[in-house]
Amino acid sequence: MSRNDFNFILNSIKDKISKKDTVFRKAVSPEERLAVTLRFLATGDSFTSLQYLFKISKQLISEIIPDVCRAIIDCLKDHVKMPSTCNEWKSIADAFNETWNFPNCIGAVDGKHVILQAPINSGSEFFNYKSQFSIVLMAVADADYNFIFVNIGAQGRISDGGVFKNSLIGRKMEVPYVLLGDAAFPLNEHIMKPYSGIHPVGSPKRIFNYRLSRARRVVENAFGIAASVFRVLRKPMLLQPEKAELVVMTVVTLHNFLRRSNTSRNLYTPTGSVDYVQNGEIISGYWRNDQQEMASLLPLQNIPRRTKLIAQEIREEFTEYFCTCGSVPWQNYYN
Known part of the structure; x- marks a missing residue:
């Protein structure tokens, strides 16, 4: 700073x-x-x-x-807020299309378990699948690694799908656009996730997974940058859940503030700190080399779910687009 x-x-x-x-x-x-x-x-x-x-x-x-x-x-509350107009949402979608070659996308969604000491008189309320106590940080990031929505404080025992469904953005998702998630999220009309399994290089499903992964990395990088600078996220917090929520929200707010600051942006995220693409190859940001970050900021649990037919059809439409008029020169060589 x-x-x-x-x-x-x-x-x-x-x-x-x-x-x-x-x-x-x-x-x-x-x-x-x-x-x-x-x-x-x-x-x-x-x-x-x-x-x-x-x-x-x-x-x-x-x-x-x-x-x-x-x-x-x-x-600094104005630095973390959802778009309130159609033009603001369209601006985010345009940025995803121009920067990450994924159309009709209004954000990348991910969640993390923030590890706590055992809260007083909480029983198993905050007990997660890793046999630790935690609160869930669910976030949506735009194309420039900024958080546009966060939901903090759900008990660690609740699944990622439950957290998203009960969040404000989950209840209001009724637009013809999608969020990009990983395998831990349910595939539906408004959340696209990768095809499961291993697919041959150059196959349509492999191309779709590459394009989705490439665009979804913005939220991974947002979490990684925040945890690499604000190391309070690296250790189990010796705080009660209410105070832990305040701390996490402050980190999210400062992250966006510093990312948008003319004087602090390069100090907070210097060259090489985030993933970037060079000749079609994804070069990892330096935060990925620090495995300590994962010790107390854990990924969400992957739970198998049934998928609606309409969601599968939407994913197939994206796949066809990426393999035809929406193709990029290097995607067929991704491995």
């Missing part, structure tokens, strides 16, 4: 996080409050570790971080 953006955030939230001095002690300044919160997000250090670095008690730090997170989310 550049100094200019730090100061911008500070000035935006100063009134919300400032405290008055008392006769007993001087209040922690807004600058220190923001600094300790950003340090926590960037490192995932324990409150005990942070208290020695900032000379602030861990009890006070446990109050400061949620307060600052709420202020950041409130002041």
Whole structure:
């Protein structure tokens, strides 16, 4: 983050996080409050570790971080919002078509389990398929690695399909466009997923899987970038679910803010940090080389489902388009 953006955030939230001095002690300044919160997000250090670095008690730090997170989310809320007009949705679809050669796509969807310590008195409510406690982060990304929709806080025991179906965007998907998901999502009229199994190089199904995977990588990269910078996502959070939701939403908000900042964009995502295509070959971003990211930000469970006939027909129409008038020069050589 550049100094200019730090100061911008500070000035935006100063009134919300400032405290008055008392006769007993001087209040922690807004600058220190923001600094300790950003340090926590960037490192995932324990409150005990942070208290020695900032000379602030861990009890006070446990109050400061949620307060600052709420202020950041409130002041930067316009950086994470769904399009509200047809033209805005069409702009996203045009970007997917121009950048990733996938028409009629309005986003790439994915979800992750954010691992927690066992919440108090929760029983098996947050217990996931990996025998850990977690909340689910479900997100949709645009063609430029920005989150346009997030749903945070569903219990880890709920499947990905259940999370998406009950989310705001899942309830409102009634447009002739699609989201792109991986094998963990159900195939339906509004979500396209790859064909299962192994297919010969150059076959229509292989071409479809390549084109979908190429476009869907934007959401994988958005998660990867966020986890590589905000390392609080790399470790099990020693927080109750409500505070963990605040932390995750703050990371999502700052991700979009930094991606759109003229002074911080290249600092946050330098060259080589995301996947890119060179002569038809996908070159992996450097975040994929760091396997620690996967230790506490887990993929969703793949659950077999029955598929509606209309969804299969829509996928076949995309497949035919990619093999005819919508083909690209290198797709037949993908392996």
